[in-house]
Amino acid sequence: MGIMNAPAQILVENVSHMYRPPRGREVLALDQVSLSVANREFVALLGPSGCGKSTLLYLIGGFLPVEKGAIQVEGRQVAGPGPDRGIVFQHFALFPWKTVRGNILYGLERQGMPKAEREQRAQEFIDMVGLHGFEESYPSQLSGGMKQRTAIARTLAFDPSILLMDEPFGALDAQTRGLMQRELLAIWQRTPKTVIFVTHDVQEAVFLADRVAVMSARPGRIKTIIDTKFDKNDPDIFKNSFFVDKVDEIWNLVRDEAIKAQGKKG
């Protein structure tokens, strides 16, 4: 497919990051991480908890300052958050004082879209994620799955070219998670977006991503990158031997790191 030759949309070069807790000594969260992501590519960052995968995502998002190394998006140095990089968090991060509609309208307002246009666009995305009838509900009135649909609609609505997802389905029950994974895949296949998806779920990573970057336990490094690009629309994909083998292969890589991470905590 030539992804390797395509110009990188996101380029992470030798990025190291120190995590400084309010108390206690600082920890090296990321150590010399390099990663290149092509336009429209779906990349999963996979690793045990505390491996710095979310930190890497926040650095690309511009939420944390890049102290060592460099991150470029579309050839420009990342200097802060921007609407070219939308983010979806594990715990939704919806504005609790705004309704579903209000949340989805927010980004469109900030982009200066005219009122009639943004109302129409918000409704399109509300309908797309199946929240018709819940427009005027507050987040506290929604189930976890509905909250995450709202958050995804909110981010997709202002049309970022890059979608950063921080364990977006980690707080959902298994059944909802499965549904949301399929929905996300369908959305991604319809809309031209680059996705960086943080997860610690091997199956989820293999199912969704074109490539899975397996990260090592602290200090976080990218241990290896596995190609997982194949037909994801097969309804029996989870029994497909290619899928099963990939999960197995990656699971073996991750297990070592998970054990190491446990050892360090103990």
Next chain:
Amino acid sequence: MKTLIRYSPLIILALAWEISSRLGLVSELALPPLSDVIRAWIALIKDGELVSNGLASIYRAAAGLGLAIVVGGLIGIAMAWFRPVNVLIAPIVEIFYPLPKSALIPVTVIWLGFGDGSKILLIFLGCMLPVTIGAFNGARAAEQHLVWSARSMGASRLRMMWDVVVPSAMPELLNGVRTALALSFILLVSSELIVAQKGFGYLIGFLGANGTYDAMYAVVLTVAFLGFAADRAYMLITRRVLAWREATA
């Protein structure tokens, strides 16, 4: 009906008042019968004394409290979000918080005289701290991911403060305002009792000194009722502003 039952002890209290005074269980001088107090209240309304003094008081309380909410809210949020502001102001807040604000009555009189200015300043100073502390605690608890979400959707830093930090601070800030509201009544009446030519406190002091105790009680009850009504009205407004918090499926 529920409200009636809830406040029925007040009716019992009113009856006990009337009866004990009529039967001479307590001196009529110390506690004039409630019916006399009500008669005196009507007289005070008719001759306009209660209204003109009341309006003067309400103006002072509203101005002082209004200023306290705006300035206190801004300072509290700024303290939570800009470290230098916190370093500069936190020790001042800590030292002045336990100070009984009524001790400032003579100070504000020296600065601004006997008129409205000294009362407004006193109420402003006294009410500012609870609002500041509420706003500070609320703003500091603003969720990082909400802040990041707003910034990634194109909100400038200032815009994000207004859209995320202010609403996040709102529940705690409104709590602080409720404390300040009660405090404003205390400071208003006590400052007017000591030095004033107008206002509820002045009227209470004046009527008391003249020995017209029924009228004095009428003013005291009026202030008590206004304080209660203000608190209730405030709770209603709060519930509306924070409707999103109570919304449940």
